[in-house]
Amino acid sequence: MDRARRRVGQTKRHLLGGDDSSRRVIEETSYYKRHYVDRDAPVHWRRVSLELRGESLCETIYEKSDEGIAKITINRPERRNAFTPRTILELICCLEDAKEDARVAAIILAGSGTEAFCSGGDQGVRDVGGYVGKDGVPRLNFLDLQVVLRRIPKPVIAMVAGHAVGGGHIIHMLCDMTVSADNAIYGQTGPKVGSFDAGWGCSVMARLIGPKKAKEMWFLCKLYTAQEAYEMGLVNKVVPLAELEKETVHWCRQMLANSPLALSILKASMNAVDDGHAGVQQLGGFATKMFYSHEQGLEGLTAFKAKRKPDFDQFRK
Known part of the structure; x- marks a missing residue:
C-alpha cells in the first residue's frame, strides 16, 4: 500500500510540475546546467x-x-x-x-x-x-x-x-x-x-x-x-x-x-492530424526542403545542370 501511495505521489508531482525538492534535483543535472537560460535577462x-x-x-x-x-x-x-x-x-x-x-x-x-x-x-x-x-x-x-x-x-x-x-x-x-x-x-x-x-x-x-x-x-x-x-x-x-x-x-x-527545422516539422506534424490534406501538404513541403540538401537531391540537380544522366545507383543499398 505504501508503495502504491508513493507511486501515486510521484505521478501527481510529475503531472503538476513537481515540488521544490524535485525541481532542485532537475536543476542540479548537467543537462539543465548546460542548457540553462537566464529568466531575468532584460529584453529590448x-x-x-x-x-x-x-x-x-x-x-x-x-x-x-x-x-x-x-x-x-x-x-x-x-x-x-x-x-x-x-x-x-x-x-x-x-x-x-x-x-x-x-x-x-x-x-x-x-x-x-x-x-x-x-x-x-x-x-x-x-x-x-x-x-x-x-x-x-x-x-x-x-x-x-x-x-x-x-x-x-x-x-x-x-x-x-x-x-x-x-x-x-x-x-x-x-x-x-x-x-x-x-x-x-x-x-x-x-x-x-x-x-x-x-x-x-x-x-x-x-x-x-x-x-x-x-x-x-x-x-x-x-x-x-x-x-x-x-x-x-x-x-x-x-x-x-x-x-x-x-x-x-x-x-x-x-x-x-x-533546432528551428525540428520545431517547424514538429508543429506541422502535430497540426497535420487535424488539418487533413493541407496539413500533409505542409509536412510534405518540409520533407522536400530536406531532400534538396540530401546527397540524392544534390545528385539530381548537379546532373541536370551538367546535362548528364544522374547516378542514383551509388545510393542503392
Whole structure:
C-alpha cells in the first residue's frame, strides 16, 4: 500500500510540475546546467515600421528583439482589443514578415494593456455579411488569420492578460502555446451574440479539452478563470500579471536554443492530424526542403545542370 501511495505521489508531482525538492534535483543535472537560460535577462524591443495598402500599422504594434523574438500586439484597448477587418490584415502582415525574417525564431502574440488579450470581433462593425471595413465591404477574414497561425513554420506563443473570449479565445487556442496571467478570463460568447466558429474553433478546442468540456464552453457560454483554463489544458502556464512578459520571453529564449527545422516539422506534424490534406501538404513541403540538401537531391540537380544522366545507383543499398 505504501508503495502504491508513493507511486501515486510521484505521478501527481510529475503531472503538476513537481515540488521544490524535485525541481532542485532537475536543476542540479548537467543537462539543465548546460542548457540553462537566464529568466531575468532584460529584453529590448525595437518598433518595426510596416505599411499595409499604403498606410502604416494603426491597429497593431509590431516589435522585434535582437535575439530573434517578434512581438505582435493587438492595439485597440478602447474596444478591449476587439478586431476589425483591418486588425486581421495587420496581424497577417506582421506574421508574414516574421515568417520571412530569418532572424526571427519565435513569435509572441499579445493584447495592449492588461484588461484584454482580445475580446473577439468588434460587434460594432459586424453586418449581415461579416465585419465591415473602412471600404464598406463585409469580410470574414478572421478565417485567413487562422490559416496563417496554423501554417507559419515558427512557434507562436499567446501572451494572455485579461479577457480572451470569443474570437480572441480562438486566436489563443490556435497559437502553439499560451502563457497566461492570473487575471485572464477565457470562454466563448458567440451563441449569445448570434455567432460561432464551427471550424477550428470547435475542432481544436475539442482536441485540447475533450468534446464534453468543449460543448460546455460553447453551449453554456461560460467564462473560466486562468487556473480553470490551466486545469482543463487550455493554457500551458499561469503566472502573476507582473511576471507575464518575463515568463513568455523566457519560453521563447528556450526555443531559440533548439533546432528551428525540428520545431517547424514538429508543429506541422502535430497540426497535420487535424488539418487533413493541407496539413500533409505542409509536412510534405518540409520533407522536400530536406531532400534538396540530401546527397540524392544534390545528385539530381548537379546532373541536370551538367546535362548528364544522374547516378542514383551509388545510393542503392
